[in-house]
Amino acid sequence: MTSLSSALTETRAVLRQADRAWSKHGCPSTAECCQLQTTGRPPWLWPSEWALVVKKVNGVLPPARADGGCPFLDPSGKRCTVYEDRPLGCRTFFCHRITGPAAVPAEATNGLFDRLRALNVALDDEAQVRSLPDWHRAEAERAKTR
Numbered sequence: 001m002t003s004l005s006s007a008l009t010e011t012r013a014v015l016r017q018a019d020r021a022w023s024k025h026g027c028p029s030t031a032e033c034c035q036l037q038t039t040g041r042p043p044w045l046w047p048s049e050w051a052l053v054v055k056k057v058n059g060v061l062p063p064a065r066a067d068g069g070c071p072f073l074d075p076s077g078k079r080c081t082v083y084e085d086r087p088l089g090c091r092t093f094f095c096h097r098i099t100g101p102a103a104v105p106a107e108a109t110n111g112l113f114d115r116l117r118a119l120n121v122a123l124d125d126e127a128q129v130r131s132l133p134d135w136h137r138a139e140a141e142r143a144k145t146r
């Protein structure tokens, strides 16, 4: 049976593999893609990805941002505060500012997504992806009832 701890370890391994798969690509790091309300394209996370983000902030979630940006942006709105543990979707250079080869590692990325699905479903067969703002809202609600 998969434990949460081994799921987190494997999730980190998947994320490192994503970095390797996308190592030829980059972007000017404007953090425009982190303005989730503006882009309407939030990252979608499996539970183990969300657990890594929550662990990174020691369980203390930042509040929602007034500008609709990802709550994990720093106050300047330019830097990710959970960068090392950011989810798969944040590592895939999906916006028009992508630099690097025209061919993107879509197949490898799909394979990594499937690995995340498999390890999460092994933990909980009802595991589902949720958007980052949905995870954040749900966690904030849960914190209120504690």
Ligand code: SF4
Pocket (backbone or CB within 6 Å): 033, 034, 043, 070, 071, 072, 073, 079, 080, 081, 082, 083, 086, 087, 090
């Ligand atoms: S987790 Fe980090 S990289 Fe991903 S949307 Fe939020 S601030 Fe941006």
